[in-house]
Amino acid sequence: MWIPTEHEKYGVVLASFRGTVQHGLPLEIGDTVQILEKCEGWFRGFILKNPNFKGIFPSSYIHLKNAHVKNKGQFETVIPVEDSVITEMTSTLRDWGAMWKQLYVKNEGDLFHRLWHVMNEILDLRRQVLVGHLTHDRMRDVKQHITARLDWGNEQLCLDLVPRREFSMVDPDEISVTELYRLMEHRHRKKETPAPASTHHLFVHVKSLMSANLGEELEVFFHIYDGRENRPLSERFFVKLNKSGLPKSPEKTERQCTLFVDLGSSDLRKDVYIVVHIIRIGRMGAGEKKNLCSVQYRRPFGCAVISIADLLTADSKDDHLLKVYACNTESEWHQIHENLIKKANSRYNLSGSNTGLAVALQLLHGDIEQLRREYMVLFTRGVSITRKLGFSDVIMPGEMRNDLYITLEKGEFEKGGKSVARNVEITVYVLDIDGQVLKSHVAAGAGEPGADEYHSLVLYHNNSPRWAEQIKLPIPVDMFRGSHVRFEFRHCSTKDKGEKKLFGYSFVPLMQEDGRTLPDGTHELIIHKCEENTSLAECSRYLKQPFSKANLPSNNQTLKAPKESFWITSFLCSTKLTQNGDMLDLLKWRAHPERINDSLSKLKEIDGSEIVKFLQDTLDTLFGILDESSQRYGLKVFDSLVHIINLLQDSKFQHFKPVMDTYIESHFAGALSYRDLIKVLKWYVDRIVDAEHQDHIQQVLKASEYIFKYIIQSRRLFSLATGGQNEEEFRVCIHELFMSIRFFLSQENKSTSPVAQTQAVFLRTFPAVYGELLKIFTVREVAGFVRETLGSLPTAVHADCLEAVKLQCIAKTVESQLYINPESRCILLPVVLRVLQAHMQEQRDLVMCARILTSMLSLIIKEENGTTEPVVSEEVELIVESLLGDLMRTILEISNRPQPAGPTMRLQFQDVTGEFVACLLALLRQMSDRHYQQLLQAFSSKDNLRDFLLQIFTVFRILIRPEMFPKDWTVMRLVTNNVIITTVLYLSDALRTNFLNDKFDYKVWDSYFYLSVIFINQPCLQLESFSPSKRKKILEKYGDMRVMMGCEIFGMWQNLGEHKLNFIPAMIGPFLEVTLVPQPDLRNVMIPIFHDMMDWEQRRSGNFKQVEAKLIDKLDSLMSEGKGDETYRELFNSILLKKIERETWRESGISLIATVTRLMERLLDYRDCMKLGEVDGKKIGCTVSLLNFYKTELNKEEMYIRYIHKLYDLHFKAQNYTEASYTLLLYDELLEWSERPLREFLNYPMQSEWQRKEYLHLTIVQNFDRGKCWENGIILCRELADQYESYYDYRNLSKMRMMEASLYDKIMDQQRLEPEFFRVGFYGKKFPFFLRNKEFVCRGHDYERLEAFQQRMLNEFPHAIAMQHVNQPDQTIYQADAQYLQIYAVTPIPESQDVLQRDGVPDNIKSFYKFNHIWRFRYDRPFHKGTKDKENEFKSLWVERTTLTLVQSLPGISRWFEVEKRELVEVSPLENAIEVIENKNLQLRTLITQCQSRQMQNINPLTMCLNGVIDAAVNGGLARYQEAFFVKDYIMNHPEDGEKIGRLRELMFEQAHILEYGLAVHEKFVPQDMRPLHKKLVDQFHLMKSSLGIQEFPAYVRASPVHFTNGSPRTCRNSVPNIISPDGGRGVARRSYPAVNRYSSSSLSSQASNEVSNITGQSESSDEVFNMQPSPSTSSLSSNHSASPNVTSSAPSSARGSPQMAEKHKHSRENACLSPRERPVSAIFPNPLDPAQRAAPHQIGDTTLPRSDPNLSAPDKVRAMFSSWSLDSVKVGAPSISDSLGKLQCPPVPPRPPYSGSSAKNMRSQSPVSASRSPQKTTVPPFTPSPTECQSTSLVSSSPVLSGSYSSGISSLSRCSVSEASGTELPAGDHLPHPLAPPSTMPNSVSSSSDEPIRRENKTPPPYSVYERNNPRRPVPLPHSLSIPPQVDPPALPPKPHQLRTGSMKLDGTSDPRVPRPRPLPRKVSQL
DSSP, rough: EEEEOOOEEEEEEOOOOOOOSSTTOOOOOOOOOEEEETTEEEEEETTTEEEEEEEEEEEEEEEEEEEEEEOSTTTTTEEOOOOOOHHHHHHHHHHHHHHHHHHTTTHHHHHHHHHHHHHHHHHHHHHHHTTTTTOOOHHHHHHHHHHHHHHHHHHHHHOOOOEETTTTEGGGGGGGGHHHHHHHHHHHHHSSSSOOEEEEEEEEEEEEOOOTTOEEEEEEEEEEETTTTTEEEOOOOOEEEEESSBOOTTTTTGTTTTEEEEEGGGGTTTEEEEEEEEEEEOOOSOOOOSOOOOOOOEEEEEEEEEEEHHHHHHHTTEEEEEOOOOOGGGGGGGGGOOOOOHOOOGGESOOOOOOOOEEEEEESOOOOHHHHHHHHHHHHHOEEEEOSSSSSSOOOOTTOOEEEEEEEEEEOOSSSSSSSOEEEEEEEEEOTTTSOOOOOHHHHHHHSSBEEEEOOOOTOOOSSSSEEEEEEOOGGGGGTTTEEEEEEEEOOSSSSSOEEEEEHHHHEBBBBBTTTTTSEEEEEEEEEEEOTTTTOHHHHHHHHHHBBBBEEEOOOTTOOOOOEEEEEEEEEEESSSOOOOOHHHTTTTTTOHHHGGHHHHHHGGOOOHHHHHHHHHHHHHHHHHHHHOOOHHHHHHHHHHHHHHHTTTTTGGGHHHHHHHIIIIIIIOOOOOHHHHHHHHHHHHTTTTTTOOOOOHHHHHTHHHHHHHHHHHHHHHHHHTTTTTHHHHHHHHHHHHHHHHHHTTTTTOTTSSHHHHHHHHHHHHGGGGHHTTTTSOHHHHHHHHHHHHHHTTTTSSHHHHHHHHHHHHHHHHHHSHHHHHHHHHHHHHHHHHHHHHHHHHOSSSSHHHHHHHHHHHHHHHTTTTOHHHHHHHHHHHHHHHHHHHHHHHHHHHHHSSOOSHHHHHHHHHHHHHHHHHHHHHHHHOOOOOOHHHHHHTTTTSSHHHHHHHHHHHHHHHHHSSOOOOTTTTTHHHHHHHHHHHHHHHHHHHHHHHHGGGGGGHHHHHHHHHHHHHHHHHGGOOOOGGGGHHHHHHHHHHHHHHHHHHHHHHHHHHHHHHHGGGGTTTHHHHHHHHHTTOOOOHHHHHHHHHHHHHHHHHHHHHOHHHHHHHHHHHHHHHHTTTOOOOOHHHHHHHHHHHTTTTTTHHHHHHHHHHHHHHHHHHHHHHHHHHTTTTOOOHHHHHHHHHHHHHHIIIIHHHHHHHHHHHHHHHHHTTTTTTHHHHHHHHHHHHHSSSSSOOOOBBBBBBBHHHHHHHHHHHHHHHHHHHHHTHHHHHHHHHHHHHHHHHTTTTHHHHHHHHHHHHHHHHHHHSSSOOOOEEEEEEESSTTTTTTTEEEEEEEEOOTTTTHHHHHHHHHSSSOOOOSSOSSOOOOOOHHOSOOEEEEEEEEEEEEEEHHHHTTTTTHHHHHHHHHHHEEEEEEEEEEEEEEEEOSSOGGSSEEEEEEEEEEEEESSSSSSSEEEEEEEEEEHHHHHHHHHHHHHHHHHHHHHHHHHOOOOOOOOHHHHHHHHHHHHHHHHTTHHHHHHHHHHHHHHHHHEEEEEEEEHHHHHHHHEEEEEEHHHHHHHOOOGGOOOOOOHHHHHHHHHHHHHHHSSOOOHHHOOOSSSOOOOOOOOOSSSOOTTTTTTTTSOOOOOOOOGTTOOOOOOOOOOOOOOHHHHSSSSOOOTTTTTTOSOOOOOTOOOOOOTTTTSSOOOOOSSOTTSSSSSSHHHTTTTTOOOOOSSSOOOOOOOOHHHHHHOOOOOOBBOOOOOOOSSSSSHHHHHHHHOOOHHHHHOOOHHHHHHHHTTTTTOOOOOOOOOOOOOOOOOGGGOTTTTTTTTOOOOOOOOOOOOOTTTTTOOOOOOOTTTTOOOSGGGGGOOOOOHHHTTOOOOTOOOOSSSSOOOOOOTTTTTTOHHHHHHHHSSOOOOOOOOOOSOOOOSOOOOOTTTTTSSSSSSOOOGGGGGOTTTOOOOTTTTTTTSSOOOOOOGGGGOO
């Protein structure tokens, strides 16, 4: 049976448990579990990191730990009872673990590795703490180290700052807010600005000396040298190097490493140097040969210096290579370092080019104990300590030191009978009182152990040597008396023996007889002569002699000549010995009582360091004198005591205060001293007012703290000794003393007066006295003293400095032990509050006020759980009454001030604000219901209450600001928010009670709502962004404060009633922002408010336009900031729809909700796409979708224009310059050429509308130029030019014309790449809304083919699945929770057939019209219908042709547009065969033409094409068609295809004739090495003719062997074009060429070459002679194109390129079928004609050869072919046709509207064949053009061999006559209407009974191409927006040929009235 656990509540998993049993809970080692129940060896519970999943697990797997249970029961929480540091470590490491892995993912390798090391270090330290074997001190150090590491990691990972006290986390609820703020600030300060260390140390590690001329051992001496004062600052560090220049004892690191300790901050300056002297040990001369002499001398080698300041900037890890300079002149050795410092390097040589001393130098900061902790390895490994000469800046008590430093300065010697000067060496010994040499007490420096003697260096042949060598004599204190130092002088011979001869000695005693040591300074010692063998063992003999010339008797025979002297400098650094005689006289006062007065007077002149050495002895002396002679010496002793006390205030000696405190507590014995001390102190105080000089009195008052300590201790000793006698007398004395103090404090003085300064001095020291008084007096008595003393100060103080000091005194009072006691607080609080209130009202000394308030309020919380609750409550009440208003005013005042400059001032400014805020929060947190009631009742009027509420709401808004606290102070922010929401709940009652109904006050309510909204939106309350553990902690402690505030808002809103209208629409935005917070409960509470707003707005104005407008405006800005999500969209929709179900305005409400929901969809998509890292294509598509929505559905012009510019920026960044131009054109079209002023908007300055439109035009032209869309740029240039012309701005007009001309040049000169087009379907619910289940056509990038495009799309949508078929997907795909991409290539169907079919138009021009302004695209898919004949598959090969119509033409404002309409038709096998042969004929014509016109540099393409066709024909290509369609069975089964069969036969004959002609051309140009191939082709061609059964070509074929235009099979409802229509894409005049002018031979004879030249001599361009239409349905073997193997993805074939590209890339795929690249792009195939239409016979009026019309369906063409025609009729019509042809040669340029006065003729309305016609036998009724057909035109194949040669006009010269096209019959002699028909009367090609164009126009957003505004389907790419507005009086300009092509343009620039334009925008543009 499962039993709830009592004690087993918490445990750690010891071993992993798989949880395979029923209800088992899987566990991992280290998991922590909370146990709920137990049962027979099993526990039931959950893992703490996943509390939602509960299960059972074996109890043996769990290690139980003690835990504290909170909220026992169902929702209990368990807190482990363990060290808080351990708990924090555990939770922090868990949080770090997850973040650490993310660092790896984000590639932040450096932090990843550092954090890993720190985590391991913390784990190791955690083990040490858990084991529990550490000492108390070690445990403290470990915890400190742990917390430092935790804080470092938290800072690096941007986690929260943890408030700690004594290494443990603090609970914010258990301390006051002010104390919490202090802790946070302390930790922040520590993290931000570590306090600069006052003590510094220099670490030196000697590595080696690199020199070429070594070979002797070296001694290296380091010391720190002051270049300013020219003296050493430290003793020397000594390292011995071997002959290789390496340390002699490498295993002993202390001999090569040292720490120069106790450098002060003043020592780290530029003129302080590290000086290195190097001495060699060896022969006298460095270059001497080795001899038998084994004596070695210490000789100079070199010197190096480096400034300490260089180490501050250098990298501490780098080794330094010090340059070593050799001393050339030994006499300068003593000052070589000084010269180097002075940069006098030139006089010294570098010891060698590679010579250098390698040392590691590093400056360390902090005291020595801190270094021992931080650099533990350094000290454990071993490092010698090199001390400063003298004491450090701070002398520590207990520091023991007794070092005598002697410097061997110089000597003066005589030659001594020698011819040359001596080589003098000094040997130094230290001897004790008995004359014994002290062992190991002579040290050359730190680093090496002391020796018994010291040998100086030897300067060669120098009788005045200067050594400047410092030695250290660390002699114990007890051995100082009687000891002396002896210096022996020897001459070092350079002879072979190398002997050292003694010739004199000197000595100096270390202590004088009176106990004083050898005084510091230079001493000139006497050199006593002696012989070499003189014994100096009996030192008593010479000690009686004088040692110094200073105390020399008049005559002394032992002396050598008076010129010989020896100088030394001594310096004693001792904590026990003194050189001061006055100090000794004072300490021995009993020996000389008569000197007491002088000794006390001289005490002030003694150095402080001497006094603190003997502090206890000195104090005993003073109180001893006071006890014995108080009357005589009382005043002097008091003054001396004051001097010593004030001496300890000095920073150098401040650490001796504890020594004095210990003395007072333990050693002081002056039981009677208090009387004299009080008496003298009172005497001084009484003299203050009258004294002229206050300096000494101020010194006395400064020492008052310790004087009171002595008084109180003396009185306590007296009481103990006497049993409390004279108590009353003592109290009276103290009261009298305080009366005197109060009297002098009450004096009013100017701030500059001495008395005021004395008052200030007393107030500074007064608080320190409280603690001493409390030792004798009660708390209330002392509080009375303090209150009366502070109260005696004058109220109207003129001295500002005294006011500040008074405040400091109060601050110290509040922080003292006295104030902590509640009894004293009630006495002192009124005084404190009165002073604080006065200062805060005047905004003075705010830093100190904040400090006082902080201290006061930090005490209140401590008493809350105690027994003095009523006292605390009274205090809170008092503080609220006195300071709450001033506190809020102060916060407002500070926050509104401009922040002062300078980092220090700014820091202080922030501190004050933060402290006042903490004080306010602490006070509000302590306020109870009673306090709030009293506060609100205290307001005398509603206005006062209103002002208070407005003030507190404003303050709360300031507290919520992000900059109020540092970003990692989450703990402080949560406490702040908790206080705010608690206070707001109290105040909302007052708001409801006092400011509703007739007393309604908008301002207060608005302030309330505004505060509530920004409260909810704070970043620190957005729990979703926190880690799960942090979120859990916050919810457990505070709950979700956003929901609480949201419920409060809703409640207050409901109370407003009709006053809600005051907040509509103002509060819509703020409330919307609240609902966007991702908290479901908050959303459920707040969203219904919108329904309420709609309802009230409906009541007021009958609609809710304001609500709608505000919602839409705010949604955009809020969602772009990252707020809102898909869940919110659904919730918003569902909640509001449910709310409005029963409303009368339900319909309009649903409409609004739907609009807002759709906007959210697009905004969410837009935001997702704009994320960093998203691809440009997705961003652009999304922006287009949103832009359309703003224009068409919302009509928000400003937002529309903003998104236009966002889209423009995206395009520009992606280098989509054409799309960028189209995008900017949208804004350009909204502007007019007017002078209206426009406001500053986006990046546009304030300017006129004309200027902005001009700027836009120029920008667009520039981008069109970059995008190689020069034709569109030309139109804009013209428009600008006309504007300049109308303003007579000829300068700009000239520039514009030149720009226009340059664009024309670029059209003709530069190569344009032809883009691929791809159809992309996005299926599945995972796609964004703007793509979901839609299909688009995309314009590919340059050189991008299908495979590359497919890969790009898959990269853009990495989760998408590529579909492997082209069939339309079913519903399962549409509804799938995935992403499916369906991609295949499509072929564009150009609109501008007139240009493409016109003669003489260069390919460069045609290329633009072929791939621009494309609405429709085509895709062909072959399939077999019925039984497939394996012998001949062409019998059943059908083609499924899909035509896609877009919502906008490409290119446009996007690289892709959505497909608006799909049309599907099937092409029969016979029609397919016709198309295949037609396309091949067209290709052959093109290649032949290019070859003739010498466009081909290489004849290979023609060779390959001829070979492919002839070879395929011979091997069965055309034969297969014959087998399939010319057999009797097929003809009998398909009687309706008779015409088509005839057409196929005709095409076969035509192909044979073209081949024959092609071979003739080939023969002319074929190179010699290819002649055999040509011969083979000719032979095979004859075989082909015979296989086709052709002996001789029919007459019509012979007449025009290559003039056979293309056609495409089509099923067309209206195949009759309106040829007169100026706009008709199909209404292009057809031309035919008379056979008599062309070719008269049908055989491959020698005459062929002449025919070639005849053809090229025609007036038309030769590339258009063979103008053919390709078809993608190239399924026959005669085709050289093929589809991809699986026919599903329609991979494009090789790139479109120049005509010179080789055909070999395609030749290998001739036998496949249907390459999408080769589809006929001229036709679209709607549903087939009905039978009635199909039966109507077409009469042929044209007498030329049968041709295929691209605008006729296949049956129509075949019927047309069998019409009556003859060669004679062709001959008759020839002359007039030739005339017409001459008129058709005009340069194809972008259309431009003609001026009304222009005499230009409209060539589009002219029929070139009007004179050459035979009468029509029957008439065909006219068909209404279909909107999908009216644009059907031809485009050439995209084959590489066809690049640059496009379908022009020749292919349009079909058999179809003008009367056939127009539906009327004209006789042969009739002419068409006059060429210059008025534009207004020209019918528009799209004006028909069909509503298709109208439907699109209404549906489509603004026109997105430069030519679509008025006529979205016209073929000529002329935008209305780019057209030039008409002029009333146009300038007389010559007519331009291109004006003849602008049939669709109206002269006034307006569109056809029958085609409605898009909904116009309201004209708000004037402001934009």
